[in-house]
Amino acid sequence: MKNITKALFLAVIGAGLIAPVQAEEVHMIMCGGEIREADQAVISAFESKHSGVTVNAEAVPWGTCQDKSMTLAAAGDPVGLAYMGSRTLKQLARSGLIIPVDISDEQQGMYQPGILNTVTDGGKTWGFPHAFSTKALFINCGLVEEAGMACVAPKTWAGMYNMAKAINDNTSAAGVGLAAKDFDNTMHQFLNYLYSNGGSVSNADTGEITFNSPETVETLEFVGKLAGVAQEGPSGYERSQLTQLYNDGQIGMYINGPWGAGQHNDNIAEIVVPIPAGPSGESGTLLITDSIAVFKGSANEDLAMELASMLSSGEAQYDLDMSWGLTPIMQYEKMMDDVYYTTDYWKVFVDPIGSGGPEPMFEDFKALQAGINSAIQGIILGEGSAADLVAEAAETLAEGL
C-alpha cells in the first residue's frame, strides 16, 4: 500500500521537484539548536548497528522547532522522531499524529517521581522522557550585602520580598527579575510560585481545572507585589533576558534552572536556594520534561521507535544528563554508584522533585500559556484584581483542556 501511494505521489509531481525520500533514512528533529554529544554518540552507535540506515538529525532552535514538527506531520510529511517539549504530546496524540511508546516496567521504575505524568495521556505513554529540569532561586550576594542584608536563603515569600525591596531601595539594581512576556517560561516562572503555595492548575485524573482557587489568587497577588521591586517593564522580559540583566548586575535574584550557574558571570558571588514557600504551601518547584516522540506514518517508523528508545535508555540518558547539566531524570543511584548530583548545588534542584508539580498537560497548550500569561500581565499592568484575573484565566484554560 505504501509503495503504491508513493508511486502515485511521484507521478503527480513529475518534475521531480521533491527528492524522493530515501528508503533507509530516519529523519529526526532536535529542538534546541544543537545536537548534544551524548545524543550524537547514540546516533552513531545506531547507524553502526543498522548498516545502510542514515539518521538525518536536524537541530532547530526552540522558537520554530515544535511548530515545524507539527506542521510537517499535519501536512502528511512527518519526520521519524522529534525531541520536543512534553507539553506538545497531548495535542499530537489527540490529533493522531504520534504513536504511543512502550517503556519497559523496569525503566519506568527508574524515573524520578512525577516524570511519567508529563508524558502520559489516556493511560498510554506518548514519548520517551529525555530531559528534565527543576528550578531554584539564584541570588546575587554582592547586591544583597550592598543592601545591608545577610546573604541567607529566604524561606518565605515575605522574606524574599523584603530582601528584594532592600536591594531595590539601597542599590541601583532592581530587587528581583520578573518575566512577564508572553513566552512559555513566563508561565513556568509563575508555576514555580504556584506550586510553592499549594496551588495547582488541573486535576490530572478528573481533568478538572483547579486553577481558580484562593491559593492561585494569593500567588498572583504576590507576583503583582513583586512587580513593585522588579526590573522595569516586566512584560517585555522573558527568562533568558533576565539572565542578561542578572549578569549585568541589574537584578538581585531570579528563578532559573540548573544550567544557570554556567550562564552566569564568574564575578558574581551567588547562592542558589529553593523557591521560597508561600503562606499556603511548602517550597516546591516546577517539573518540566522534554521527550522524544515518534511520529505516525513516517518512512521508517520502527527504526525511529528503536532510535528513540536507545537515546533515552539508562546509560545513554545518564551521559546526557551529566554532560549537559540537567536535573537527573532517573534515579540513577539505583543503577550506579558514583552519580554527579551529590554536591550542594545539585541538592537544591534534586530534593524538591518529590514535592514539585508538573507542567500541565493540555491539548491546546497555547491556550494554557495564553491564559496564564494574560493573568500575569494583567496584574503587572494593573488591569484588574487578582481574583478577576484568575477567574478569567480559568475560563480560558477550561476551553483548552
Place this chain on the structure above:
Amino acid sequence: MMDKYTFLQKIGIYSSLALFILFMLLPFVEMFIASLRPLTHLFSRPDVPVGETMTFMDFMSRFYSDKMSFQAYRDMWVTVPQLPRYIFNSVFLSTAVTFFSMCFIVPAAYAYARFDFRGKTTSLTLFLAVNMFSGAVLLIPLYKLLRVYGLLNTYWAMIIPGVAFLIPTGIWLLKSFLEKIPYELEEAAFVDGASRLYTLRRVILPLAVPGLIVVGVAMFIGAYAQQFLFAITFNQDRDYMPLPAGIFEFIGYQDVLWNEMMAASLVGILPVLLIFLFMQKHLIAGLTSGAVKE
C-alpha cells in the same frame, strides 16, 4: 527667482531633511554599531550610581567600547552555517519572482494599455481587488493547495505566492508607463502591414524598456521585502530559506546573539542595496518623470 531660497529657508530645508533622513536611517546605524560590540557590552547599561542621573558621557559610553571589533562578522558564519545559502536564496527567490511576474505582467499590461475590449474595467478592478488581501489571509488554503501539488518545502512554495501577489501592482504600474507611448508609432507599423505581435516585439518593447526596468526593479524590491511570511509558513526546509527567516534563527537560541544577528542582517541586505544603488537613478527618474499618474 522662484527657486531661490533665503538663507533661513535653506537652513530650514536642510535641517528638516537631515531629521527626516536620520529617522529613516536610525535603525541601520544602530544595527551597525551593535554588530561591532561584543555581547557583554551589548547587554550592559551605562553605569549610573544610585540616586544620580545618566550623564551625556554615560550615554556615549554605550556607543564606544575598547572591545569593539568586527568579530561578530566572523562569528556569524559559524553560528549560522547556512548564512551564505540564505543570502543566495533571498536573491534567487526575488529574481525568480521578478522574472515570472514580468512574464505575466508584460502582455497583460500591454493589453490594458492599448486595447479597449469587453470586460476591461471589470477585470482590471478585480486584479486590483487582490491587493486588498495580504497573503496572511489566505495562508491555510494556500498551504493545502501547495501540499496537494507537492510543492511544499521547495523554492516554488515561495515563488508562486510571491508572483501571484505582485502581479496586480505590476500590471497597474506598467500599464501607466505603456499608456505614455504614442499610439502613432503602432499605427505607422500597421499601415505598413505589420501584425500585432510584430508590433509588440519590434516597436513597443524597445520604447518600453525604461518602464520595464522601473517596474522590474519595483517588483524585485517588493519580492525581496515580502519573502518572510511565505517562507516561514510554506517552507520548512533549511536549504531553501531566505535571509529574513534565517535571521529569525538567531533568536531561537538561549541567548539572542544580537550582534551577530545585526551583522548578518546588514551583510544580507547588501546585495539589494547595491542593486538599488545601481538602478536608483533610473528608478527615481522613471517614477518622477510623471510617468506614474496615480
Place this chain on the structure above:
Amino acid sequence: MSNLIQMLKPKTKSQTTTLFAWALIAPAALVMFWIVVWPLYETFRLSFTNSNLGTLMGGAEYIGWENYEKAIGGRKFPSIVTRTFYWMFLSVGLKIVLGLIGASLLASNIRARGVFRALVMPPWIVPIAIGCFGWLWLYNGHFGLISNFIEMVGITDGPFSFLAYKQSAFYSAVVTDVWIGTPMVTLFFLAAIQGVPRDLYEAAYVDGASRWYRFRRITLPQIMPTIVSMALLSAIWTFNSFEIIWILTEGGPRGGTTTLIIDTFKTAIFSYKFGAGATRAVLVVLILGVFSLIYLTVLDKLNKRYGYSGVQK
C-alpha cells in the same frame, strides 16, 4: 468541424481585439485564479468547519455559523476591530503627512538632491522583517538606544521598555509601520509633485503668492488624485500589516497591539484552529471590502461636489 472554426473566428475588428487582449491577459488571470480565487473560496468554506491540526487534510466537520458566532460575539472582538481601525487611520495619516513633507523637501531646489532621495529609500528596500529586528533592538528597555537617550535627556529616570506596556507598544508599532511605509509614499508624491506644470507656479509667483500659498492652492489640489489613491492603497496594506506587529510584540502585552490580522494568524497558525482562523480571515476581507466601498463612494460624492479631475479608481 469547419463550422465550429467558422463560428469561433472573430467577425469584427473589435472581436479580434477582444480575443487578442484576453489572450495576453489569460496567463496572469489564470495565476490569480489559481492562487487567489480558489484559496479565497476555500477560506470561505473552511470558515464553516472545525478544521484543526488533526483534520487539516480532511475530515473536518461543518459546524455552520458557530465559528462566526464565537468570533464576533467574543469579548475581545469589538476592541480588536476598533484597534485595527485606529491603527490604520493613525499610521496612514502619519505616512501621508510625512510623505508630503518629505516629497516637498526632496522636490525643492537643493544641491545633492539625488543623494538625499537615495538616502530616504532604505526602509522600503530592506526586507520588512530585518527592519523590524532593528527597531526591536532600538526599543529594548535596558539596553536600547531610545530608552538610554530619553533617560539621559531627563524625560525618564530609569529604563523604559517601550514594548512592555499596552500604550507605548501600540505607538511604537505605529512608528515602525510609518517608518516602513513612508519612503514609498514619499516617492510617489515626489513623482506627482514633479508632474505639476511649472507655469502654474510661475503665474502665482508673479502674482506675489508665498510658498505656503503656492503649496496649499496649487500643489495640493494638483496632486490630490495621487494622495487619494495612495491613501486607499496604504490603508489597505496597513490594515493587513502583519509582520511588523508580529515581530515586535506578537500581539502586544495583553492584546494591546492585536489587530484583526494578528488575531487571524494567532488563531489559525499559532493555535492550529484552521476553521476559526478562516472565519476571521473572511471577516477581514468583508470589513475591508465595506470600508473600500464607503471610501470610494465618499470620494465620488466629493468629486461631484468639488470637481477634481482625473481621479482614477
